[in-house]
Amino acid sequence: MKSQVIDGIWFQSLLISVAAVWVVGGCGNPPPNAPRAPVGDSNALTGTIGHYQAYPNDADKGPVGLRFSWDDGDTSDWTAATYRPGSAAVDSHSWDLSGIFHVRAQARDAKERMSPWSDSFEVTVTSGGDEPPVTPAPPLGPDSGLVNVSYLFRASTTDGDNDSLDYRFDWGAGDTSVWLGPVAAGETLSASHTWTAPGQYDVKVQAMDDEGFGVTSDWSQPHLTIIR
Numbered sequence: 001m002k003s004q005v006i007d008g009i010w011f012q013s014l015l016i017s018v019a020a021v022w023v024v025g026g027c028g029n030p031p032p033n034a035p036r037a038p039v040g041d042s043n044a045l046t047g048t049i050g051h052y053q054a055y056p057n058d059a060d061k062g063p064v065g066l067r068f069s070w071d072d073g074d075t076s077d078w079t080a081a082t083y084r085p086g087s088a089a090v091d092s093h094s095w096d097l098s099g100i101f102h103v104r105a106q107a108r109d110a111k112e113r114m115s116p117w118s119d120s121f122e123v124t125v126t127s128g129g130d131e132p133p134v135t136p137a138p139p140l141g142p143d144s145g146l147v148n149v150s151y152l153f154r155a156s157t158t159d160g161d162n163d164s165l166d167y168r169f170d171w172g173a174g175d176t177s178v179w180l181g182p183v184a185a186g187e188t189l190s191a192s193h194t195w196t197a198p199g200q201y202d203v204k205v206q207a208m209d210d211e212g213f214g215v216t217s218d219w220s221q222p223h224l225t226i227i228r
Contacts, residue, residue: 032109033115037121043124046094047095047096050094054089055089057085062081102120132159132215134157134158136155139204140154144226147228150192154189155220156186156189165207165209166208172200172222172225173197199227203224204223
């Protein structure tokens with residue numbers, strides 16, 4: 001009986017020790033969440049500076065530091081761990097080569113535990129002499145409709161270089177069309193879409209030069225379509 005009591009006390013002490021290691025070692029406090037995707041200049045010229053912001057995504061945790069990956073082999077230095085949700089870390093970068101780059105952000109807490117990298121923000125870098133298309137107006141299409149019915153949307157814009165243009169549509173439900181076209185600058189391109197669930201959908205459109213460097217416009221303002 002005495003041995004059983006001693007063994008029980010030993011086992012209880014072991015559990016307390018393991019719990020203490022868990023808490024002190026930080027095992028019970030996970031690393032930060034990945035930040036929200038950065039935002040900033042979606043078009044840039046080689047050798048010119050673009051400006052970008054990233055926001056933490058940890059409402060229930062302490063402040064974090066942030067850094068940016070520029071997708072060209074370069075990563076920014078860590079900021080101090082002073083940023084909370086709603087406060088943006090701001091940084092700038094220039095690219096030496098033209099191309100499409102995906103900017104991401106990462107968070108690190110005061111104990112140097114790091115989050116995964118965020119979703120990316122796409123930046124199109126050109127070497128100059130190729131202007132991006134003018135940002136299109138909101139797509140033209142119905143304001144309301146029914147599920148499982150196809151609806152037609154139209155878009156057009158102009159281009160400073162008078163290049164032919166491709167378009168893609170963001171249908172407001174996490175789905176984006178492939179690039180469609182090309183059509184001449186100033187001419188209208190049409191695309192259809194069917195929603196399978198009721199809701200309010202912000203339909204947007206983006207234009208891209210079909211010639212030269214494939215530079216893109218910013219996304220248009222949304223056209224709200226209510227599906228019942």
